[in-house]
Amino acid sequence: MDWSAFALSLRLAVWTLAILLPVGIWAGRRLAWRRFPGQSLVEALLALPLVLPPTVLGYYLLTAFGGAAPLGRVYEALVGRPLMFTFEGLLLASLVVNLPFAIQPMQRAFEAIPIEVREAARCCGLSSWRILRRIELPLAWPGILSALVLTFAHTLGEFGVVLMVGGNIPGETRTVAIAIYDRVQAFDTHAAGIMAAVLLVVALAAIAASYGAAGNSGRRRG
Amino acid sequence: MAEGGLDLRVRQRGPIPLEAELACAPGEILALVGPSGSGKSSLLRCIAGLLTPREGRIVCGGETWLDTARGTDVPTPRRRIGLVFQSYALFPHLTALENVIEGLGHRSAGERRERALGLLRLVHLAGLEDRRPRQLSGGQQQRVAVARALARDPHALLLDEPFSAVDRSTRERLYGELAELRRDLRMPTILVTHDLDEATMLADRLCILSHGATLQTGTPLEVLQRPVSVAVARLVGLKNIFEGQVVAHDRSAGTTRLRWQGRDLAIALQEGFPPGSPVAWAIPAAGVLLLGPDAGARGPRDTAVACTIAALTTLGDQVRVALRVPGSGPASLFTAVPRHLAARYGLAEGRPLTLRLRGESIRLLPPDAGGQGPNVA
Amino acid sequence: MAWRIVPWLCGLLAVSWSVAAAAPRGEAPVIAAAADLKFAMEEIAAGFTNETKHEVKLAFGSSGNFASQIEQGAPFQMFLSADENFVFRVADLGKTVDRGQLYAVGRIVLMIPKGSPLRPDPTLQDLAAALGDGRLRRFAIANPEHAPYGRRAEEALRAADLWERIKGRLVLGENVAQAAQFATAGGAQGGIIAYSLARSPVVAALGTFAPISDAWHSPLRQRMVLLNGAGPTARMFYHYMQQPPARAILVRYGFVLPGDLPSDR
Numbered sequence: 001m002d003w004s005a006f007a008l009s010l011r012l013a014v015w016t017l018a019i020l021l022p023v024g025i026w027a028g029r030r031l032a033w034r035r036f037p038g039q040s041l042v043e044a045l046l047a048l049p050l051v052l053p054p055t056v057l058g059y060y061l062l063t064a065f066g067g068a069a070p071l072g073r074v075y076e077a078l079v080g081r082p083l084m085f086t087f088e089g090l091l092l093a094s095l096v097v098n099l100p101f102a103i104q105p106m107q108r109a110f111e112a113i114p115i116e117v118r119e120a121a122r123c124c125g126l127s128s129w130r131i132l133r134r135i136e137l138p139l140a141w142p143g144i145l146s147a148l149v150l151t152f153a154h155t156l157g158e159f160g161v162v163l164m165v166g167g168n169i170p171g172e173t174r175t176v177a178i179a180i181y182d183r184v185q186a187f188d189t190h191a192a193g194i195m196a197a198v199l200l201v202v203a204l205a206a207i208a209a210s211y212g213a214a215g216n217s218g219r220r221r222g
Numbered sequence: 223m224a225e226g227g228l229d230l231r232v233r234q235r236g237p238i239p240l241e242a243e244l245a246c247a248p249g250e251i252l253a254l255v256g257p258s259g260s261g262k263s264s265l266l267r268c269i270a271g272l273l274t275p276r277e278g279r280i281v282c283g284g285e286t287w288l289d290t291a292r293g294t295d296v297p298t299p300r301r302r303i304g305l306v307f308q309s310y311a312l313f314p315h316l317t318a319l320e321n322v323i324e325g326l327g328h329r330s331a332g333e334r335r336e337r338a339l340g341l342l343r344l345v346h347l348a349g350l351e352d353r354r355p356r357q358l359s360g361g362q363q364q365r366v367a368v369a370r371a372l373a374r375d376p377h378a379l380l381l382d383e384p385f386s387a388v389d390r391s392t393r394e395r396l397y398g399e400l401a402e403l404r405r406d407l408r409m410p411t412i413l414v415t416h417d418l419d420e421a422t423m424l425a426d427r428l429c430i431l432s433h434g435a436t437l438q439t440g441t442p443l444e445v446l447q448r449p450v451s452v453a454v455a456r457l458v459g460l461k462n463i464f465e466g467q468v469v470a471h472d473r474s475a476g477t478t479r480l481r482w483q484g485r486d487l488a489i490a491l492q493e494g495f496p497p498g499s500p501v502a503w504a505i506p507a508a509g510v511l512l513l514g515p516d517a518g519a520r521g522p523r524d525t526a527v528a529c530t531i532a533a534l535t536t537l538g539d540q541v542r543v544a545l546r547v548p549g550s551g552p553a554s555l556f557t558a559v560p561r562h563l564a565a566r567y568g569l570a571e572g573r574p575l576t577l578r579l580r581g582e583s584i585r586l587l588p589p590d591a592g593g594q595g596p597n598v599a
Numbered sequence: 600m601a602w603r604i605v606p607w608l609c610g611l612l613a614v615s616w617s618v619a620a621a622a623p624r625g626e627a628p629v630i631a632a633a634a635d636l637k638f639a640m641e642e643i644a645a646g647f648t649n650e651t652k653h654e655v656k657l658a659f660g661s662s663g664n665f666a667s668q669i670e671q672g673a674p675f676q677m678f679l680s681a682d683e684n685f686v687f688r689v690a691d692l693g694k695t696v697d698r699g700q701l702y703a704v705g706r707i708v709l710m711i712p713k714g715s716p717l718r719p720d721p722t723l724q725d726l727a728a729a730l731g732d733g734r735l736r737r738f739a740i741a742n743p744e745h746a747p748y749g750r751r752a753e754e755a756l757r758a759a760d761l762w763e764r765i766k767g768r769l770v771l772g773e774n775v776a777q778a779a780q781f782a783t784a785g786g787a788q789g790g791i792i793a794y795s796l797a798r799s800p801v802v803a804a805l806g807t808f809a810p811i812s813d814a815w816h817s818p819l820r821q822r823m824v825l826l827n828g829a830g831p832t833a834r835m836f837y838h839y840m841q842q843p844p845a846r847a848i849l850v851r852y853g854f855v856l857p858g859d860l861p862s863d864r
Contacts (some may be wrong), residue, residue, distance in 0.1 A: 067672020076672065085673040116311035119272050122298040123305045124325040125374060134324070138315050167668055169629050170656045185659075185776045186637055187783075187801045 002195065004171050005179035012087070012175060013155040016094045017148055020102040024147055028106030029136070033115075050100045054160030061093055061165050085167045090175070093161045101150040109143020110136065149210035153203050228378050228410040230269060232278030238264050240275055240434040246378075246410035246427075252439075253421035254414045256431035256457065262414040263308075264434070266380050269412065270305050271298035282410070283377035302328075304371030308383040310363045312355040318342060318366045319351035325373030341369040344406075346399065361392040368403075379411040385420065400424060418458060422446070430454050447506075447583075452590040455504045461556040462505045465589065468495045477523065480584070483549050488523045489584040502587040509583030510557035512543070512567065512575060523581025529555065530574045536561065543569065545577065627654040628833040629674060631665040633681035633821065634741075634774035635705060635748055635793030638801070639852040640679070643845045644836075651839070653832045661774035663745020669694050669826065676826055676833035679840075681705060681775075681793075682747035683822035690824065699824025702840055703854035706794035706813060707751050710779065712806040715788045719809035723759040726789070730764050739770045739781035739790030747819055748775035752791035754816035782806075794853040821854075 031043065049057060065072045065083045075083045083089045113136060121131045137144070159177045166173030168182060176195055183192035227247040234240050240261055246252040254262040267273035269280060271287065274295055280288040282303075287296045304325075312321050322338040329337060342351055345365040355363055364384060371379060385393045401424070404411070415421050421428050422442040429439040438445055438454045449455040455463055469479035469486065471493050478495075480487045480503060495501050511524075533544040541564040545555040555577070559569070569575075632640050637659050644655050658665075662680040669675060669689045678695075679702065680686045686699045709726070711719045716734040718725040729735035740756075741749030749771070756762045770786065772778030775793045782790030783805040797808040825837050839845055846856055 062671065068670065072672065082672040082674060084671055085668065114309070114311065116307050116309055117313060119270075119298075120305070120307060120311035120370075121313070121324070122272070123270055123303060123374070124370065125299045125302075125327050126324065127299060130327075135313055167658065167673055168660060169658050169674070171627075172629070172674075182659075185634075185774075185780055187780065187805075 002170075002174075002176070002179045002183075002191070005174050005176045005195070006198075008087070008171065008174065009156055009176040012090055012094055013152050015091055016098055016155050017151055019091075019095060020098060020151055021144075021148065024102035024106045025137075025144065027103050028140075028147075029110050031103070031107045032110035046103055047100050049097045054097065054158070055164060057093070057097060058161045058164030061089075061096070061161070065089070065092070084165055085169060085173060087172055090162055090166045090173055093165045094155050094158060097158060097161055098151045098154055101154050102147050105143045105147035105150065106140065109140035109147075112143070113139050145210050149206050152206055156199060156203065226283045226377070226409075228269070228280075228282045228412070230265070230278070230280045232265070232268050232275040232280070234276035234278075238434060240264060240268075242431070242434065242436040244429050244436055244439060246412055248410055249404075249408050250427065251404060251411045251413055251425045253425035253428050254412060254431055255416065255418055255421045255428055257416060259433075260431040261434035262416075262431050263382055265431070266305070266382050266412065266414055269378060269380060270303050271296065271301050285377070302374055302377045303380060304374045304376035304378070305380045306364070306367045306371050306382060306384050308386060310355075310367040312363055312366055312370075314355050317352050317354055318347060318358065318369075321355075321366055322370045322373050325370045328375070338369075338373065341373055342366070344372075344403070345369045359392075360388050361396060364388065364396065365399075377409055379407065379409055381411065381413045383414055383416070385415070386417075397424060430457050432457055448585060449504065449587065452502050452504075452587050455585075455587060460504045460506060462507070462510065462554075463587075463590075464503055464554070465500065466503050467500050468497050468586070470497045477581075478586070480586070483547065485525065485527070487525045487579060487581060487584065489581040489586070490523065492586045495586050500589050502590050503584055504587060505579060505584045507557045509580035510545075510555055511578040511580060512557065512559060512569075521580065521582065525579045525581065526576050527579055528574065528576050531569060531571055534564070534569060534571055541569070627656045628676035628830055628836070629656045629658055630677045630679065630833070630836065631658050631660070631669070631673075631675040632679040633662045633665075633747070634659045634776035635681055635795045636679060637776050637796065638799035639795055639848055639854070642848050643840070646844050646848070647836055647839050650844075651835060653835065655832065655836050659774070659776060661741065661746035661749075663747075664774070667745075676829040677823065677837055678826055679821070679823040680747070681819055681821050682750075683820045685747075686822040686824045689826075694826055696825040696827060696829060699822045700841070701820055701857040702823045703821045703849050703856060705748070705819035705821055705854060706810055707748060707755060707791050707816065707819070708794045708797045708808040708810045709789065710782045710792045710797060710802075710806055710808045711789045712783045712787075715806070717789045719807045721809035721811055723755075723761060723811070726765075727759070727761055729788070730761070730768075735765075735788050736768060737770050737787040738765055738768050739772060739778045739787040739792075741775040741778040741792075742771040742773060746772070746774050746778075748791075748793050749778065751816040751819055755791065755811050758815040798851070798853045 031039065062084060063069060065075065067073070067076065067082050067084060072083055083092065117135065118131060121135045126134065157177055159181070162173065162175055162178060168174050168178050174182065176199055180192045180195050183195070227245060229245045231243045232240050238261060242261070242265055244252065254265060256262050264273055268275055268278065274288070275290070277290050278288055279290070286294055287301050288294060313324065316324070319338050319342065322341055323334050326334040326337055339351065342348060345368055347362060347365050347369070350358065350362060355366070358366065385396055388396065413421070413425060425442065427440060428442050428445045430437045430445060432453055437457070438450050445454065446458050449458060449460065452463055464482060466480045466482040469481050471478045471491060473491065476491045477488050478491050480489050527547060529545040529547045531543060532546040535542040539561050540558045541561050542556065542558050545557070547554055640657055644657055648654055658675070662682050662685045665675070665678060665680070666685040666689055669678060670692060678686065678689065683701065689695055690698050709719060709721060709723065711717045717729050720726065726735065740752035743749040743753040753762065756765055770781050772781050776796060778790055779792040779796045779802060781787050782792055783802065791811065794810060796802050823837065823840060825833060850856060
C-alpha cells in the first residue's frame, strides 16, 4: 500500500480540478453563447484528447516540453526544474487531457439555459457578475458537477500520458495507477490488489455522490 | 412627445430590416400589431436594449437610451424597463417571491421583501409566493412575470405577446386584470401582439407593422376605418379592396364620385385624391349589405350591384358569403351574415341577388404600389 | 446549496497538499536502476538507509528507456544500467559526472513457470522440440530494442538457431521484470529473464529456471554512473555500492562481481 502514490494522485486530481473549474466555466460559457468564427475548429481541437491515444499526447508533450526542446529549456531556465518527469509536467499533461471532460458538460449545461432567462435577468437590472452568480451557475450546476466528477475520475485513472511524461518516479510522478502497474511488475499482487480496490471504491463513491447531488438540485430546480 | 413618454426611431437594413417610428405617452397603452416576422419583437428588444439597431434614437422618461449618432447606448441593466417575455422567462430555480425580488435591486435591502409581497398581491398571487415556476399554472406564471417587470419601477413597460400562450378563458380574465392594472400604471406601455382584436380591446392606440416598417399609428377606430394604404388595409383584415378612378368631387353634396367596373359609386367626400387619378378603395364587410325583401330605405350614397353568390362558408354562427360581380372576375366581394338571416333569405351558391354598397364606408387609398393586385383574399 | 462543496474542495486541497508536501521530496535522490536489480537494490537500499540514515528513491525500468529519459532531462541523480553502452551514451552527451564504474556482470536464465509443458533445459533443445510439437505457444523476453537482457535473450536464441522460428511467438516485456511477469503469470509457457530476478524467493517460487551459457551472448556488463547535479546522498550511495555489504547482496542475487573476471578493471 503506497500512501505517497495516493497522496500524489489526489494532489494531481485536486489541482487539475482547481484549475479546470474556472477555465471550464469561462470556456463553457463562451462556447455556449457567443458564436465566433472558427468556433467549430476550436471545439474539435478541444475534443481531440477524447479520441487521441494517450501516447500520442504524451509524445507531443515530450517533443514540445522535453529537456531537449526550446520551450522545455526556457521553462527549466526560468523555474529551475525541468517540466518533464516532475509533478508540474504531470499537471500540464492532466490539464490538456482533461479539457474535453471539463469543458463539454459545462458547455452543454450553459447551452441549456434559455437565452430569454438571461435577458430577463438583464432587464431586472442585474450586473453580469450577479447574473453569473445568482442565475447561471445555479442553473448550470448539475452539468458543472458532472464535469468535475468526470475530470476527477479520469485524472485518477490516467496512465499512458503520465507514464510517458512523468516516468515512474516515486513521490514525484508515481501516481496510484502507475504504482499498481509497478507493483504487478514486482510480483507484489497483494499491494496491487489493495490499491486497485481502493481506487475502485473512491471512483464509485465520487460518481454516486455526483449523481446524488445532481439529482437533488435537479429536483429543487424548476 | 409627452413628458416622461417613450419616443423611438430606428432604422437598419439588416440582418432584420427595420424602419420604425413610434411614440407612447405615459399611462398610454400602444399595441404593436403585425404578422409574424414583422419586427414587432425586434422593436421591443431595441427599446429594452437587447438589440442595437444600426441607426436609431430612443428616448424614454427624459433619458436618452440610444442615440447612434452620438454613440450613446445605455446597457440593458441600466435602463429601467420592465419586459414580460412571451415565454415569461422566469428564473426556474427561484420561488415566485425570489423572482420578483431580483427586480428590486434598486431598492434598499430592507424594503425589498415587502415590496415584492405587495406586487404579488397586486397581481392576485398572494399565498403563492413560495411556489416555484413549475408549480404554477401558465396564467400564474404570467402574473409573476408581470410583477417582476413592475418591480423594476420601470419607465416603460413592454409586453411581448403576453397572452399568446394562455388558454381562452384565462386570457379573458387576464384582459380584465390588465385593464384594472393600467389605472395604476403611469408609464408608457407597449403591447406586442399579432391578434388585432386583442389589440383593439386593450390598447389606446395601434401601430401597424409590416416587414419592420411602421405603416400607420392611430386609435383603433382610425386604423380600422381609415387605413392609409392598401398594405394597412390588408393587415387590418379588410378583404374588399379594389381599383378605381376618381371622377369628381362635389363639395356641396359632400360626395365624391368613384368609377368602378363601369359603375359610378357615390362615396363620402375625400378630396385628397384629385379627379381623374387612379385609386384603390376598400369597403368593410359591414358595408356590403344583402338586400332582402324587407330592405330598408336607400341611403344617398348607396349603390345597388347585381351579383351572384359564389360560395358560402359557415363559421360558428356567421355565414361568410363570397360574391361574384359580373365583369370583375371570380369571387371578389366578401361579407358575412348571421346564420339565421342566411337561412331566412334562402342563400345558396349560384343564386343571383342584388347587394348594396354603403358609400359611407368606402375609403379611398393610394393605388397599390405593392404589386400584389387588389383583393387577393 | 451547491456552494457547500467549496469548503470541502478547499479542505481536500489543503490536506492532500500537506500530505504530499510532507513526503521528503527534495531530500531523497531518485536512482534509476535497471529492472533486473529490482529485488537486489531494494535490499541494498534498505541496508544503506540503516547505516547512514539517509533515504534513496528507486525507479526501475529498462536501461534504454532510462537513457532516453536522462537525455530528456529526467531528474535522476544516479543511473545503474544493465548495459554499459547506455552509460557511455549518456556520458558522451555530457550528462554524467564521469564515465562510471562496472558494478556487476549479469546472467540470463530460461524460466519455466509451474504447470508449463516445457522442461528447464539449459541447452534450449527442449525449447526447439516444443516449438515443433506445439507445446510452446508464447515465449516471453524483454524488448531487445532497449532492454539489455532482451537483447542478450535474442542473441542466445540466435546462437541456438531458434530465433527465426520463435520470433513469431514472442511476447515482449517493456523491461526484464515485466518479461519475468509475463513468463510466470501464466500467459506464456516460458521465457528468458534475468538470473537476479529468478534468484529472488518471490520469483523462484513461481517456477524452475536453468541458466543459459554466457558464451551464447555478449556479456551483460552492468555499469553505474553519477549524473550531473548528483547530491551528497547519491554520492554516498554510489560509494556504498562498492562496499562489501552491497557486493555480498549482489553475489547472493547471482551477479558476478567485477574483479572476479579477468577482463575487468
